[in-house]
Amino acid sequence: MSEKQYNVLILCTGNSARSVLGEVLFNSLGKGMFKAYSAGSKPAGKVNLGAIEWLQAHGHSIEGLRSKSWDEFSHPDAPEFDFIFTVCDNAAGEACPLWLGHPATAHWGIPDPAHIEGDEARRTAFKKSAEQLARRIGLFMALPIEKLDKLALKDKLNEIGRIQD
Numbered sequence: 621m622s623e624k625q626y627n628v629l630i631l632c633t634g635n636s637a638r639s640v641l642g643e644v645l646f647n648s649l650g651k652g653m654f655k656a657y658s659a660g661s662k663p664a665g666k667v668n669l670g671a672i673e674w675l676q677a678h679g680h681s682i683e684g685l686r687s688k689s690w691d692e693f694s695h696p697d698a699p700e701f702d703f704i705f706t707v708c709d710n711a712a713g714e715a716c717p718l719w720l721g722h723p724a725t726a727h728w729g730i731p732d733p734a735h736i737e738g739d740e741a742r743r744t745a746f747k748k749s750a751e752q753l754a755r756r757i758g759l760f761m762a763l764p765i766e767k768l769d770k771l772a773l774k775d776k777l778n779e780i781g782r783i784q785d
Contacts, residue, residue, distance in 0.1 A: 622635055624766070626702040628656040629723075630678070635660025635687045637668040637734040637746070642753050644680050649757050657699065659690035668734045674746040685744040702779070710733060724770065726777035756780050 628650075630642035639658035646656030664687045672682050693699065701723040707730045730752050733745030759780045768776065 621781055626654050627699045629663060629690075629701045629704045630652050630658045631660065631690060631704060631706045632658070632708040633661050634664040634734075636664035636666065637671045638730045638732065638749055638753070639765065640671050640685055640687070641674070641746075641750050642707055642757075644682075644685070645750065645753050645757055648680060649754060650761065653761065655699070657693065658671055659688050659693055662753065663687040663689050663725070670733060670742050670746045673743070674750055678750070680730050692713075705777075705781075720725060724773055724777060726755075726774070726781050728781040757781060759783070 624715070628646050630639040630646070634637035635658055639660060643656045643658035646654045648654065666687055667685050668680070672685075675682050676683075693701070704723045704725045706725075706727045720727040730749050733742060733749045736742040760777070763773070763776055765773065
């Protein structure tokens with residue numbers, strides 16, 4: 621496995637649930653191979669309570685997590701991203717900023733757990749969303765990233781995004 625640390629940006633419209641889960645899971649599961657960030661096109665302004673509860677229940681720190689605009693990452697001194705993933709349908713179809721370095725991009729759509737009614741149903745939805753993200757991140761981490769050309773890598777990223785758990 622490569623010694624390179626890859627910068628990853630996970631995008632969703634509100635940056636309150638799925639993209640935040642993705643940020644934390646990439647940073648946790650990636651064990652230093654990835655430095656992940658999350659953002660949204662229309663940030664909600666706060667992290668969803670369901671995401672906070674799931675993260676804390678599974679031993680993840682929520683320190684420093686916040687809902688933020690993708691504009692924070694579009695200026696010249698922002699991190700240069702190697703990979704950008706959209707996790708909700710709205711963000712996949714929106715016109716994204718131009719990202720420095722031409723990162724590999726893919727859509728990894730995950731159903732939105734934030735709009736589920738009822739405490740138990742919402743907890744189940746957050747669990748399922750986090751498990752889907754963790755599975756996809758695990759599959760991604762298993763790729764020989766440094767050995768794949770851009771087209772093959774793009775195909776693999778899209779293939780992972782189509783996996784239904």
